Amino acid sequence: MLPFLDRDLRIKPIDVFIDPPEPKGRAIITHGHGDHARRGHGAVLATPDTVAIMKTRYGEDCAGQFQELEYGTPLDVDGVRATFFPARHILAQVLMEHGGQRIVVTGDYKRGPDATAQPFELVRCDLLVTEATFGLPVFQHPDPMVEIVRLLRSVREHPERAHVIGCYALGKAQRVIALLRQAGYAEPIYLHGAMLRLCALYEERGIPLGPLVHSTDVPKEKLRGQIVVAPPGAIKDRWSRRLPDPVLAVASGWMSVKQRARQSGVELPLVISDHVDWNELRTTIRETAAHTIWVTHGREDALVYWCQQQGLEAEPLRIVAYEDDGEDGEASE
Amino acid sequence: MKSFAALLELLVLTPSRNRKIEALADYFATTPDPDRGYALAILTGALMFKNVKPAVLRDVVVREVDPYLFGLSYDYVGDLGETIALIWPHHETDGDLPTLSELIELFNTTSKGELPDLIASLLTRAAINERWALVKLATGALRIGVNARLAKTALAEMSGKPLQEIEEVWHGLTMPYAELFGWLSGETGRPDIDHAARFHPLMLSNPIDEAKDLDRLDPAVFAAEWKWDGIRVQIIGSGGRVSMFSRTGDDIAAAFPDVVENVFGDAVLDGELLVGHNFEPALFNDLQQRLNRKVAIARQVEQLPAFVRVYDMLFDGSEDIRTLPWTERRARLERWFAEHPQTRLDLSEVLPFGGWDELAELRRTGAAEHGHEGVMVKLRTSPYVPGRPKGYWYKWKRDPNVVDAILMYAQRGHGKRSSFYSDYTFGVWKGNEIVPIGKAYFGFTDEELKQLDKWVRNNTVAAFGPVREVKKELVFEVAFDSAQQSSRHKSGVALRFPRINRIRWDKPASEANTLDDMRVFLEAT
Numbered sequence: 001m002l003p004f005l006d007r008d009l010r011i012k013p014i015d016v017f018i019d020p021p022e023p024k025g026r027a028i029i030t031h032g033h034g035d036h037a038r039r040g041h042g043a044v045l046a047t048p049d050t051v052a053i054m055k056t057r058y059g060e061d062c063a064g065q066f067q068e069l070e071y072g073t074p075l076d077v078d079g080v081r082a083t084f085f086p087a088r089h090i091l092a093q094v095l096m097e098h099g100g101q102r103i104v105v106t107g108d109y110k111r112g113p114d115a116t117a118q119p120f121e122l123v124r125c126d127l128l129v130t131e132a133t134f135g136l137p138v139f140q141h142p143d144p145m146v147e148i149v150r151l152l153r154s155v156r157e158h159p160e161r162a163h164v165i166g167c168y169a170l171g172k173a174q175r176v177i178a179l180l181r182q183a184g185y186a187e188p189i190y191l192h193g194a195m196l197r198l199c200a201l202y203e204e205r206g207i208p209l210g211p212l213v214h215s216t217d218v219p220k221e222k223l224r225g226q227i228v229v230a231p232p233g234a235i236k237d238r239w240s241r242r243l244p245d246p247v248l249a250v251a252s253g254w255m256s257v258k259q260r261a262r263q264s265g266v267e268l269p270l271v272i273s274d275h276v277d278w279n280e281l282r283t284t285i286r287e288t289a290a291h292t293i294w295v296t297h298g299r300e301d302a303l304v305y306w307c308q309q310q311g312l313e314a315e316p317l318r319i320v321a322y323e324d325d326g327e328d329g330e331a332s333e
Numbered sequence: 334m335k336s337f338a339a340l341l342e343l344l345v346l347t348p349s350r351n352r353k354i355e356a357l358a359d360y361f362a363t364t365p366d367p368d369r370g371y372a373l374a375i376l377t378g379a380l381m382f383k384n385v386k387p388a389v390l391r392d393v394v395v396r397e398v399d400p401y402l403f404g405l406s407y408d409y410v411g412d413l414g415e416t417i418a419l420i421w422p423h424h425e426t427d428g429d430l431p432t433l434s435e436l437i438e439l440f441n442t443t444s445k446g447e448l449p450d451l452i453a454s455l456l457t458r459a460a461i462n463e464r465w466a467l468v469k470l471a472t473g474a475l476r477i478g479v480n481a482r483l484a485k486t487a488l489a490e491m492s493g494k495p496l497q498e499i500e501e502v503w504h505g506l507t508m509p510y511a512e513l514f515g516w517l518s519g520e521t522g523r524p525d526i527d528h529a530a531r532f533h534p535l536m537l538s539n540p541i542d543e544a545k546d547l548d549r550l551d552p553a554v555f556a557a558e559w560k561w562d563g564i565r566v567q568i569i570g571s572g573g574r575v576s577m578f579s580r581t582g583d584d585i586a587a588a589f590p591d592v593v594e595n596v597f598g599d600a601v602l603d604g605e606l607l608v609g610h611n612f613e614p615a616l617f618n619d620l621q622q623r624l625n626r627k628v629a630i631a632r633q634v635e636q637l638p639a640f641v642r643v644y645d646m647l648f649d650g651s652e653d654i655r656t657l658p659w660t661e662r663r664a665r666l667e668r669w670f671a672e673h674p675q676t677r678l679d680l681s682e683v684l685p686f687g688g689w690d691e692l693a694e695l696r697r698t699g700a701a702e703h704g705h706e707g708v709m710v711k712l713r714t715s716p717y718v719p720g721r722p723k724g725y726w727y728k729w730k731r732d733p734n735v736v737d738a739i740l741m742y743a744q745r746g747h748g749k750r751s752s753f754y755s756d757y758t759f760g761v762w763k764g765n766e767i768v769p770i771g772k773a774y775f776g777f778t779d780e781e782l783k784q785l786d787k788w789v790r791n792n793t794v795a796a797f798g799p800v801r802e803v804k805k806e807l808v809f810e811v812a813f814d815s816a817q818q819s820s821r822h823k824s825g826v827a828l829r830f831p832r833i834n835r836i837r838w839d840k841p842a843s844e845a846n847t848l849d850d851m852r853v854f855l856e857a858t
Contacts, residue, residue: 137398138406138419142461236751238790256419258345258465259412259476265751267346302405309399 021321030107031091357487370509428458598673776832
C-alpha cells in the first residue's frame, strides 16, 4: 500500500504539511523548536503548549490562525484522522490514520525521564517517520542525574569560579534547572536574558523551576560558586566576561565525544540530551511494529542500515532544514 | 587505573596550562610508586606495548559490534579511543579494575592469543571514562594536549626542584622512575646517570637593547657569530654512542640518523641543526619538513641532508669545561675539530669586527645577502651557564621586515581570550582583490585587543562558525622575520613569525601594500 504521506511530509489527501521548513497554507507542528516550528504558515494545528511556545517566541501573529489540539484527542479532516501523543521533548508526535493505514511522525523525541515533559507514549503504526540525531551506536546517553551530580561536585570543588551551562533556551534549559532542583540544589540559578521568557512560560504552565535571577544585574563577585544558565552561543562570547573565571559547561548529547567538547573549549561536558539515543531509537522502532521506517535527519545511514538488517523497509529523507548540530548554539541540541 | 582515567579526563578538558600542571603535580604527589612512574611514562610517550596495537583493539570491538556500524561511528567520532569507549556494548561497572602497574604487567605478559579476551573483559568492567583511558593507554595515542615538558614542569612544581635539573637527568632514567621520584621527594640523592644520556640544559641569550646596551658594552671584550636560522641542538658523543637533544631536552636522534651516525669523537657540543648540501643552509621550511617526522624517511635524508653548525663545547671528551671562559672553550672546540675530522659537523665562524657600527653593518648585509637572522654577541670571558644569565650572551636580530596589510578575518582566541576576537588573518592587494598573506595573534596590548575586538564586532560582514569576515578597512603594520614562497597560500607567500607591530587606525586600506611589494622580501630558494 502506498503511504498517504509523501517524502516532504505532506499529507497528500488533505494537502497539509508536517513541520514544513517553508511557509505553507496549512501545517501541523510537532513542537516549538526553531527548526520545526517556523513562522508564516496560513493555519497551524498544534498542542496548546506548542502554540504557546510559538506565540512566545515569534509573536501572537506568527501564523494566520492557530488551532489547538490536546494530546490523545483525534481530529478528523476530510477523511484523515490526526492525533497528537506526547513525545517527551516539550513535544508531540502525530499519528495520522487514513484508509486503514497508520503513520506516525515523531518530530524529535526522547524516552528518558524528564520532570518538565509528558512521558513518551508508544503508538503502533505501519509507517514510522523518525529522527536519527543520535543514530549511531556510539551514542548511549547516561542517566542525566549522573551528569547533574558531576556538575554539582564540580561546583563544590571550585567555589571561586562560576559554572556557566550552555543549553538551548527552549526545553533543555528548563530541564537542566528542574534536574538541579530534583538533586536538591536550592540556591538561586542565574539566567542569561534569553532564558527569561521561556522559563517564565514553563512556570506559568505549572512546571516549578525554583528561584531564578537575571544574571545581568548581579555583580561579578556574587557569581562565584554559582550556576549560570545561558545559550551555548553566549558562554564563550562577550557576555561571559561578566562571570568570574567561569567553568564552561555545555548540556548536550554531543558532549559524550570528548574531543568534540575539547575542540569547542568545553571544560565540563554534560551529556544531557533531548533526543533518543541509539538504544532508544531501536527500541522504539521495534515496539511500534512499523514495517516501513523513514528517517528525517541525523545519522540516517547507520539507522537505515540497521533497519534493513532487521528486514524492515527503510529510507533516509535527508530533510536538511532540521538542524542537529549544537556547535553554534542555535540548534535544538 | 581509576584515578589515572580521571586525571586523563581532566587533562583533556582543562584548557588552562596552569590547571593541567596543578592536576599532574597533585596526581604525582598522591599516587604511590610504581603507578605514578608508569603514569609518567604514558604521559611522556615512553611506554609501548609489543602486542597491543590499534588493530587488535579494533578486532576485539568488531567481535561485538557490527563492523559497518563501527566504521560509520569511527568516521564520525574520529578517535579510536573515544569510539571504542562509547560503542562498547557490555557494562558491568561495579567490577574492579587492575591498578596501572598490574595492567601494564598484564599487557606485557598476556599472549597474543589471549589478549582479545583480556581486553574485552577490561572494557566490560570499566566505566566509560576508564574505557577511554584504557584504549588511550593501550595504543599510546593520547591526544590530550600534554607533552613531556608539561609533565616535567609538573614534577618541578610538585617537588620544588628546578626544571633544568629534572631535564638534565631525564634521558638517563627508565620506567617506572623510582630513582627520580625518590630524589624528588627528598628520600634519596639525585640519580647518577650515564653521561651519554644526560642532557645539559642550554645557555640562552638575551636580546640586545640597541638604545641602552651598545653605549654600555665594550666591543673589544665580545666575540660575534652569525645567528643561524635552524634549531638549537645538543650533541653528546660518548664511547661511540651519540645522542642529540632539542633545546627542551627532547631526544630527536631518531629523526636525524644522518647526523648522529656521523659524529666522530667524544664531546658535548652546542650548535644549530640545519639542512642543506655541502654545509650550505637551506630554508627553515625545509628543516621543518624533517622536524615534523619522528623517524627519518630515506627520501628526505637524501634530499635534505642535515648537519650541525657547532658554536660551543660543554665537555671536551669527558671533561666538563663549562666553567672555562668562552675563549678557552672555543680554542678547545677548534682543536677537537682538528683532531676529529667530521662529515656532518662544522664550526660556526667567528666574525671579526672593530666596533658596534661595523658589526651593525655586517648584520645588515648578512641579512640582506645571505638571509642570516642576525648576529650573536658573546662575552669572551663568559662561562657556560644554563638558563638565561644576564650580561653574557646577546642576540642582535636583524630589523624585522614590515608590511602594511588589511585585516580580513578574525577568529576568537582560546583560554583567557576565548571571548575576544584575537586571531587575525590579513592580506595585501593583488589588483583589485585582497589576498591573505598570514595570520597573527600577538603584538598588541590588552587594551588594543579590546579595541580590536570591538572593531571586529562592529564591522562584521559575515560569520562562518567561529570566524568573522570584516570590512576590509583596518590596516595593520605587520612585522615578520622573513617571507617565503608557499603553494599553500592563495597569495603564494608565507610569512615567518608575523606579529602586529602597530595598528594603523589612521591609514586607509587603499594605501596598504600590494603583493608585488612583497616580492622584495622573498628569499631565494
